[in-house]
Amino acid sequence: MSPMEIAARHFDGKIATPRLVRLRRAPDGIEILPAAPDDPAPPRVWPFAEARIDRTAPDVQLHRVEAGEDHGERLVVPAAAFRALFGTDMTRFGRGRAGEISLRRLALWSGAAIASFLFLFFVGLPVFARHAAPLVPWRWEAAIGLQVERQVLDFFTDGKAPRLCGRPGGPGRAALERMAGRLMAGAELPGPLHVAVLDTAMTNAFALPGGRIFLFRPIIEKAGHPDEVAGVLAHEIGHVIHRDAMRGLISDATLSVLVGLVIGDITGGSTLAILSKALAGSAYSRENESEADRVSIALMRAAGADPRAINRFFRRIAPLDGDGRSLLDAFRSHPVTGERISAVEALAGAVPAATRPILDAADWAALKAICAEDRGGSG
Amino acid sequence: MLCGGAWLFLTMLVRLPVFLGALFLGRRACDKRAGVGETRATGTGLGGAMVHVPTITRAWAVAPVPSAPASSGEPAGRRLEPVDAPLAGLVLRGLVLTFATLGLYRFWYRTALRRYYWGQTRLLGDAFEYTGTGRELFIGFLIALAIIVPINLAVTLLGLFGGALFGPFLSSFVALVLVPALVQIALYRARRYRLSRTRFRGIRFRQGGTGTAYLARTVKWLLIAGATFGILLPYLRAAQERYKIDNTWFGSAQGAFEARIRPLMGPWIACWLTALCTLAGFAAAILMLLGGNVALAAGAALFGGLALITLPFLWMNYRVREFRAFTGGTRLGPLAFRADLALWPVIGIFLRYALALGLVVLAAAAALLAGGGADAGVEGAAEALARSGPGGWIVLAGGALAALLAAAFLGEFLLRRPLWRRMAASVTVLNAAALDAIVQTAQQDSRGIGEAFDTGFDLPV
Numbered sequence: 119m120s121p122m123e124i125a126a127r128h129f130d131g132k133i134a135t136p137r138l139v140r141l142r143r144a145p146d147g148i149e150i151l152p153a154a155p156d157d158p159a160p161p162r163v164w165p166f167a168e169a170r171i172d173r174t175a176p177d178v179q180l181h182r183v184e185a186g187e188d189h190g191e192r193l194v195v196p197a198a199a200f201r202a203l204f205g206t207d208m209t210r211f212g213r214g215r216a217g218e219i220s221l222r223r224l225a226l227w228s229g230a231a232i233a234s235f236l237f238l239f240f241v242g243l244p245v246f247a248r249h250a251a252p253l254v255p256w257r258w259e260a261a262i263g264l265q266v267e268r269q270v271l272d273f274f275t276d277g278k279a280p281r282l283c284g285r286p287g288g289p290g291r292a293a294l295e296r297m298a299g300r301l302m303a304g305a306e307l308p309g310p311l312h313v314a315v316l317d318t319a320m321t322n323a324f325a326l327p328g329g330r331i332f333l334f335r336p337i338i339e340k341a342g343h344p345d346e347v348a349g350v351l352a353h354e355i356g357h358v359i360h361r362d363a364m365r366g367l368i369s370d371a372t373l374s375v376l377v378g379l380v381i382g383d384i385t386g387g388s389t390l391a392i393l394s395k396a397l398a399g400s401a402y403s404r405e406n407e408s409e410a411d412r413v414s415i416a417l418m419r420a421a422g423a424d425p426r427a428i429n430r431f432f433r434r435i436a437p438l439d440g441d442g443r444s445l446l447d448a449f450r451s452h453p454v455t456g457e458r459i460s461a462v463e464a465l466a467g468a469v470p471a472a473t474r475p476i477l478d479a480a481d482w483a484a485l486k487a488i489c490a491e492d493r494g495g496s497g
Numbered sequence: 498m499l500c501g502g503a504w505l506f507l508t509m510l511v512r513l514p515v516f517l518g519a520l521f522l523g524r525r526a527c528d529k530r531a532g533v534g535e536t537r538a539t540g541t542g543l544g545g546a547m548v549h550v551p552t553i554t555r556a557w558a559v560a561p562v563p564s565a566p567a568s569s570g571e572p573a574g575r576r577l578e579p580v581d582a583p584l585a586g587l588v589l590r591g592l593v594l595t596f597a598t599l600g601l602y603r604f605w606y607r608t609a610l611r612r613y614y615w616g617q618t619r620l621l622g623d624a625f626e627y628t629g630t631g632r633e634l635f636i637g638f639l640i641a642l643a644i645i646v647p648i649n650l651a652v653t654l655l656g657l658f659g660g661a662l663f664g665p666f667l668s669s670f671v672a673l674v675l676v677p678a679l680v681q682i683a684l685y686r687a688r689r690y691r692l693s694r695t696r697f698r699g700i701r702f703r704q705g706g707t708g709t710a711y712l713a714r715t716v717k718w719l720l721i722a723g724a725t726f727g728i729l730l731p732y733l734r735a736a737q738e739r740y741k742i743d744n745t746w747f748g749s750a751q752g753a754f755e756a757r758i759r760p761l762m763g764p765w766i767a768c769w770l771t772a773l774c775t776l777a778g779f780a781a782a783i784l785m786l787l788g789g790n791v792a793l794a795a796g797a798a799l800f801g802g803l804a805l806i807t808l809p810f811l812w813m814n815y816r817v818r819e820f821r822a823f824t825g826g827t828r829l830g831p832l833a834f835r836a837d838l839a840l841w842p843v844i845g846i847f848l849r850y851a852l853a854l855g856l857v858v859l860a861a862a863a864a865l866l867a868g869g870g871a872d873a874g875v876e877g878a879a880e881a882l883a884r885s886g887p888g889g890w891i892v893l894a895g896g897a898l899a900a901l902l903a904a905a906f907l908g909e910f911l912l913r914r915p916l917w918r919r920m921a922a923s924v925t926v927l928n929a930a931a932l933d934a935i936v937q938t939a940q941q942d943s944r945g946i947g948e949a950f951d952t953g954f955d956l957p958v
Contacts, residue, residue, distance in 0.1 A: 129699035134748060134935040136623070136698065172626065173616060175582070179624070181699075188628065190699035190937055219632045227636050230643035242650045380600065380642070 124199040125153070131190025141195065143203050148180075148193070164193075166210040174200075180211075188216035238376065244405075247369040251361040256309040256328075259364050263328025270326060274334070275318050283315040283335060283489035290315075290488025293481035297344065300476055301352050304420030305413075307359060313351065317489050321435055325354040327363040335489050340435055344477040344485065348421070349414055349428025356413030362406045408461060415465050423476040425466040429459050575929045579921040580617045580624075587613060588909050592902055604638065605631030610909075615695065618921050621929065629694035637690075681715050682708035688741060697747070700937050706744035714740050728769060731761045731819070738823050747829055748935045756826020764815040771811055774804035813847065814840055824924060831931030838923035846919070850911040854904060861900045 122143060127136040128150060138153035147165040151157075164182055172179040178200040182191040271280035284290035298313045311329045321336040331354045333347070341347045357363065411428075418425040477485060591606030608631040615627035689704040696702070718733035735758045745752035778801020785794035817840045824836035 131699040132937050133933070134698045134700045135933045173624075176580070179626075181626075181628075190696060190701060192626075192699040194623070215628060215630050218630055219636050224632060224636055224639075227639035227643060231639040234643045234647050238647060238650060242647065246650060376646070379646070 122203065123151075124195065124203055126150075126193050126195040129190065129192040129194075131192070136194075139193075141193070141203065143207075148204070150193070164191075166207060167212045169193075170212050170214070171208075183212060183214075183216045186216055235376070235380070239373070243369045243372055244365075246372060247365040250368050251364040252308075254361075254364055254368075259361070260309060260328035262367065263326045263330045263363070267326055267330055270324075271316065271332070274316065274320060274322070281317040283317050283338075284491050288488075288491050289481075289484035290491050293477055293485040294488065296481060297348055297476055297485070298351060298355075300421045300423075301348060301355060301417045304417055305355060305359060307355070308361060311355065311358065315488055323350050323354055325357040325363055327367060329358045331355070331358065336435075337431075338485060338488060341431055342434065343427060343430070344475050344482045345418070345424045345427035345473075346431035346434075347485070348423055348476040349418060349425070349431060352414035352417040353410045353428065355417060356410030357406070359413055360406065360409055362410070365406070407458065411458065411462050412465060415462065418476075419466075421476060422474045424473045426463060429462055432459060575621055575926050577921045577924045577926070578619045578622075579918040580619055581918075582613070582617050584613060584909065584914065588906060592905050596898065596902075601635075604634035607631070608634060611691075614917055618917075620697070620926060623698050626696040627691075627694055628696060629691070633690075633694075678712055678716075681712045685711040685741075692745065698932075700748040700935060703746045704741070704744050705746065706740060711737070711740050728766065730769075731758050731765050731815075734819065735761075735823070742827050745829070746938075748937045750830025750832065750935045753828040754823075754826055755828065756822045758822070761815070761819055761822055764811070764818050768808070768811040768815050771804050771808050775801050775808060777801070778804055809847070810844060813844055817843055820920070831928055831934055833927040835925045835927060836920075836923045837925070838920060842919050843916070846912065846915045849915075850907060853907050853911050857900060857903045857907065861896060864896060 123140045126139050126141050128139040129136055140151045140153060142149040142151065142161075144163050147163045148169055149161050149163050151161045152159045164180075168182050168184055169180045170183055172181055175197060178193075178195045178197050180193045180195070181188060182193075184191075268280075274280070284294070294313055294315065298311060302311065307329065309329050311331060313331045313333070315338060316332045316334050318334050319336065320334050321340065322334045323332065323337055325331045331351065333350065333354075337350055338347060414428060415425040418427070475482070587609055591602070591609055594602040595606050608627075608629055611627045611629065615625040618625050685706070685708040692702040692704045714736050715733070718729075718736045722729045722733045735754075735756060738756075739754040742752040742754040778797050778799075782794045782798035782801060785791075785797055817838050820838050821836045824834050827834050
């Protein structure tokens with residue numbers, strides 16, 4: 119007997135029966151001898167590089183990788199004996215599994231997957247949303263709009279209870295309705311509109327799903343002419359006509375499914391997807407904006423008002439800088455660029471000889487005072 | 498119809514399919530030589546099995562030879578032995594890295610878990626072996642992402658563009674027919690992947706057959722089961738299992754499925770009738786409420802509610818019996834199997850898990866209420882926290898993360914591992930001595946792209 123021998127079980131990968139063997143430490147590997155000293159079978163050597171350790175407890179199992187192939191050869195060795203014999207060689211054993219996928223192939227498919235995802239994000243998703251949105255029944259969209267309204271208004275009023283300007287049936291709201299009515303006369307709307315003025319200090323306007331349009335108080339306050347307010351309103355009506363809010367919802371939902379797919383379930387994919395969407399911002403695309411601008415121009419023209427008034431309003435609230443590419447902070451969800459303004463100028467063309475203000479002087483005064491109505495102050 | 502409340506049980510069992518495949522496996526070769534089983538029981542004095550084989554001289558056998566624990570009784574059969582080993586480190590590391598990598602580590606985590614479960618399941622002292630790698634799962638996922646997702650979108654768009662009549666038809670065809678069909682094929686291929694990465698004593702498992710043939714059988718039996726309002730569901734499940742087992746190989750040993758299904762009909766019909774009672778009870782309650790009869794409506798709702806509560810237990814009962822019947826009906830070459838899985842321990846596992854999960858949810862809600870004021874309600878407190886600035890956001894996100902981690906931990910330790918332990922320990926391999934006759938057959942290594950379609954998508958089936 120040699121103290122340098124240990125007993126082990128050997129599987130040759132050909133039969134499901136273990137063979138009892140003795141192991142010896144060869145200079146560059148594990149020498150395997152038959153269990154019976156008088157067995158004439160010749161000893162074999164597993165080079166360390168071909169021997170891979172699968173586990174070290176409760177016993178040690180090794181598998182052999184020959185020329186990149188695992189033919190099922192295994193050794194099972196008591197842990198203590200294995201350590202005693204090969205403890206100093208642990209770093210010499212090979213690593214990895216047979217037939218492991220190469221990093222090159224991995225990189226190739228990673229690239230393909232990323233390209234595919236980017237294509238979906240920038241091309242597929244908008245196209246999908248554009249064509250899917252009109253298929254959603256208006257009643258569903260209206261229900262969704264009602265649901266999100268409270269949260270959105272809360273967000274814009276900084277936690278304070280949101281307040282809508284004007285009394286029901288009051289002169290301010292009546293003037294607003296007349297303005298909306300004149301604009302809508304030339305429009306094909308998917309459903310009824312609800313227009314309101316939100317009492318908040320931000321300069322903004324948006325259309326929620328279901329035709330719920332909100333103008334913020336400063337829009338009314340800063341406008342020098344009723345057509346300027348009407349231009350903004352007509353732009354929002356444009357979003358309603360194109361169902362941009364619904365498009366946004368659809369692409370958000372699809373995106374969260376996609377991101378959830380990448381991230382997997384265990385991380386609470388939808389949460390992260392929503393977070394990432396919030397980070398990306400929910401701005402309308404540039405294309406959506408110019409579409410809404412076109413509608414704005416058409417509606418204003420049909421109503422006999424000045425289609426270029428909206429540009430005067432933009433210049434009034436934030437003069438463009440030298441480059442003409444100023445991005446209005448207040449209109450983060452409707453970025454106003456010089457490009458957009460000149461596009462409106464070009465589209466609007468010549469101003470009709472006799473434009474008629476969209477509201478008469480009395481109505482304009484009532485609208486201007488809409489947020490002061492129930493405060494009892496002056497306009 | 499699937500007794501919905503017990504979906505957990507379903508997913509649990511489905512998630513360990515190869516492990517189950519592995520259960521249908523063979524054992525015991527070496528006790529034939531020299532009666533190892535008996536001699537070992539006497540030779541434990543040196544903490545090992547130096548008596549493992551008499552031809553080895555005592556002197557050099559001082560080092561203990563790894564060998565099977567003594568199995569009591571059952572001279573003809575050998576039980577699978579679930580071996581407990583530390584798992585917490587693996588799970589913690591896996592979960593943390595999965596979070597840290599936005600989920601991408603999950604393929605490696607899943608691989609580590611499989612290595613664990615396979616490796617801790619032993620037969621005659623030898624462990625099953627999972628040879629798959631995380632990289633393989635990951636590339637399958639990448640391929641799916643690169644090819645399948647855009648195709649899916651294209652087909653959906655086609656449905657939208659296709660016009661008023663054709664469009665809805667096409668998109669519902671995609672959603673109701675094409676996608677479920679692909680899921681069936683993918684499930685079959687995933688099983689093939691896992692089997693091809695499973696070895697016992699160095700001998701490989703593999704799965705023949707094709708996903709489409711599996712799908713064809715599924716569809717055929719789905720139609721039959723559908724025509725009988727689900728009463729014949731056990732036959733559908735048996736047909737699927739038959740195709741899987743008949744196409745399972747362990748080396749030269751081919752699987753065969755001979756389970757009798759009729760004895761399962763009793764437990765299934767109990768389940769089916771109770772599901773019917775649930776539906777009927779709630780439907781009647783709504784009708785009576787509309788009719789203005791509140792007392793009768795309450796009675797009907799109570800009836801429906803009781804049926805609903807019973808449902809998960811009846812479903813577990815069915816699944817446990819099915820496991821016994823399917824295992825007992827499985828042959829693998831010369832090997833046969835028997836399972837004596839008991840119902841109550843399984844129910845106990847689910848109840849403990851549900852209880853613990855409920856406690857985690859309660860604790861999270863309580864923490865929120867303590868932080869945000871009890872009168873605001875859970876949702877209100879969460880909103881207030883979210884609005885209180887970045888600090889609040891971090892607290893909220895951290896809390897959500899902790900709750901998710903806790904739930905994942907519970908799932909592993911209170912559900913998957915106990916079920917694995919119970920199920921593995923319940924299986925006896927009969928005629929295990931015949932393992933000696935099994936040899937590795939020549940076969941190509943299945944390492945193609947398609948094999949890696951076990952993508953880790955966690956299909957909810």
